[in-house]
Each structure stands twice: as structure tokens, then as C-alpha cells.
Amino acid sequence: MKVSDGLASVLLGRGLSRGYGLQGGSVAHLIDSFVRLGGQMQYQHHEEHSLFAATGDYLVSGVTGLAFVSTGPAGTNALTGLLGAWQDSLPLLVISGQSRSSEVSYGTEVRQIGSQEAPILDIVRKITKKSLFLGPDDKLKDCVSSLLDSAVSGRPGPVWLDISIDIQLSSRP
Numbered sequence: 522m523k524v525s526d527g528l529a530s531v532l533l534g535r536g537l538s539r540g541y542g543l544q545g546g547s548v549a550h551l552i553d554s555f556v557r558l559g560g561q562m563q564y565q566h567h568e569e570h571s572l573f574a575a576t577g578d579y580l581v582s583g584v585t586g587l588a589f590v591s592t593g594p595a596g597t598n599a600l601t602g603l604l605g606a607w608q609d610s611l612p613l614l615v616i617s618g619q620s621r622s623s624e625v626s627y628g629t630e631v632r633q634i635g636s637q638e639a640p641i642l643d644i645v646r647k648i649t650k651k652s653l654f655l656g657p658d659d660k661l662k663d664c665v666s667s668l669l670d671s672a673v674s675g676r677p678g679p680v681w682l683d684i685s686i687d688i689q690l691s692s693r694p
Contacts, residue, residue, distance in 0.1 A: 538584075539563065541571040543568055544591075552589050571602065585612040585673060589618075592641070612677040615680070623687075627654060652682075
């Protein structure tokens with residue numbers, strides 16, 4: 522099963538059936554899998570609006586908000602909505618597509634490697650309860666469950682999952 526399909530299955534299985542976001546190259550497979558497997562997407566004109574819509578959805582439904590963003594500038598466009606969720610203690614899962622694993626700058630001294638790549642987790646760490654980069658050996662369901670549990674435990678707040686495009690397309694049991 523393709524990782525993007527597995528992610529959609531886990532999200533839907535945990536009751537997250539509505540997502541908010543913008544289509545972008547590094548997030549296209551994630552959104553496609555989510556919709557194809559039964560999720561509903563609402564598209565906004567800006568990533569900031571997507572996070573505000575997702576947190577508004579939580580306030581109405583009681584289900585953790587879900588937003589999808591692409592890499593680089595798309596991720597940083599989401600920061601105001603993320604900070605709002607952080608300061609208002611609202612559970613929110615942000616899933617970002619990322620450049621290929623070989624083009625990610627995490628753990629390096631360079632500013633950028635991949636096209637529009639940005640080390641988004643280094644940027645959002647202070648205003649999320651938890652943030653994870655899904656590696657090739659990480660168990661998808663465990664990562665998502667850990668993030669969703671963290672978003673609602675204790676004082677609620679936002680969490681972030683970053684997934685490289687090559688990982689999204691890879692197959693896992």
C-alpha cells in the first residue's frame with residue numbers, strides 16, 4: 522500500500538474525515554489519497570485560511586482539525602494559523618508535503634537543498650505540542666496516533682507531520 526493511502530486510512534479511521542488546504546506539488550498525493558478513500562477536502566486560497574478553517578471545524582465538530590500544506594513557502598504561510606491554534610489550545614493536525622528525503626536540510630548547516638524545501642519542523646517546534654518527520658523506517662500508524670493523542674492530551678494544541686514526496690509514494694505493508 523502506498524504511504525499516502527495508508528495515511529488517509531489512518532486519518533479516516535481516527536474520525537478525521539474533513540481536511541482543509543491548498544493543492545501543491547509535494548502534497549498532491551496526500552490530498553488525492555485522502556479524497557479517493559472517502560475524505561472531504563475544502564480548498565482555501567491561502568494556507569493561513571486552511572488552518573483557521575480546520576480549527577473552526579474543531580470548534581463546531583469536536584474532532585481534531587486537519588490541514589494539508591505543501592513545502593517551503595506554503596508551510597511558512599501556515600504559521601499564523603498554527604500560532605492561533607497554539608495560543609487558543611485547539612487540537613489541530615497539520616500535514617506537510619516535503620521535498621525528497623535526499624533533498625531535506627534537517628541536520629545540516631545549509632539553508633536549503635531541495636526545490637522550495639524548508640526545515641519546517643525546526644521552524645514550528647516552539648508552537649506545536651509535537652512535530653515529526655516520517656522517515657523510511659517509521660511506522661505510519663504509530664506516528665499519526667502519537668501525534669493525534671498528543672493534540673488532545675493535557676492542554677490541547679497543534680501537532681505537525683512532515684512527509685517527503687518519495688516517502689508518500691513508497692509502499693509499506
